[in-house]
Amino acid sequence: MSLRVAIQMDPLESVNIDGDTTFALAEVAQARGMELFVYGPEAMSIEGGRVTAQVRPAKVQRVKDTPGQFGESVRIDLASDVDVILIRQDPPFDMSYITACHMLEEVSSRTLVVNDPAGVRSSPEKIFPLMFPDLMPPTLVSRDLDAIQDFRDRHKDIIIKPLYGHGGAGVFRLKEDDSNFDSLTELFFTRSREPVMVQAFLPSVSEGDKRIILIDGEAAGALNRRPKAGQVRSNLVVGGTAEATELSDADRKICEAIGPELKRRGLVLTGIDVIGGRLTEVNVTSPTGVQAVKKLSGIDIAAVFWDSVQDKLAGR
DSSP states (O other): OOEEEEEOOSOOGOOOTTTHHHHHHHHHHTTTTTTTEEEEEGGGGEETTTEEEEEEEEEEETTOOEEEEOOOOEETTTTOSSSEEEEEEOOOHHHHHHHHHHHTTTTTTSSSESSSSHHHHHHTHHHHHHHHOOGGOOEEOOOHHHHHHHHHHHSSSSSEEEEEEOOTTTOEEEEETTTTTHHHHHHHHOOOOSSSEEEOOOOGGGEEEEEEEETTTTEEEEEEEEETTSSSOOOOGGTTTEEOOOOOOHHHHHHHHHHHHHHTTOOOOOEEETTTTEEEEEEEEEEOOOHHHHHHHOOOOOHHHHHHHHHHHHHH
């Protein structure tokens, strides 16, 4: 199927060709004969109900430091000039991100947008799992210091993290005897008006934080991310090590529980984080791990993704 695909992403020039999921998606699309365009959310405009973007035609290549070749920039109508739009820019999930989703909602009835922009803006990655409290570790979302202190008194060893960060940035562990509680919460609340997420520390994180990738609500592949010795953050971007893994019964239960809601919201490509059989996050903006899964297991999730997209287009 010959398709025109616009990818809303961070600059293609800066991607890691050996690990970036957006690059892998673009590579498979190109191999299937699709025409690619790339742009950032700052290139979008809306006027009189018409949403346009200044895009660059692009071809991807596995060449270090030169992952893309570009044609001359052109302004296109996102409702009529392309068949598919991929939302793939990284968080922070701020008002700029949400505004871009609102703009794309104006075209989503005519152009297939993946993930669905309404689903993305209404499914913050640390808030969405709160729909399934029985699957999560003990969790509090608040900026009430008394409530946070009470949670800490009950659970002793806790993790505090910003609600709308990514890549493990700003994640702290506070043990029972740690005296940094006041300073840390002050730091969070003077820099942001948002609540924080507080969770009971899961010792099993030393064995790894499992990333499970789902396509249209169905588990497609997984990898385990093991943190460095003495660390609690296992994200690959901060030094975690990727390992092959299998889904446990608890993992499957989580996928079966949340899968229908992901599908209902049009969240085709998602990545969930599971520690010791407990759900911690549901990544819907630009989930990563596709290339690592392929290297470790041979499963080509990028191909599965495009199969799903082409099926959806055929059914529209």
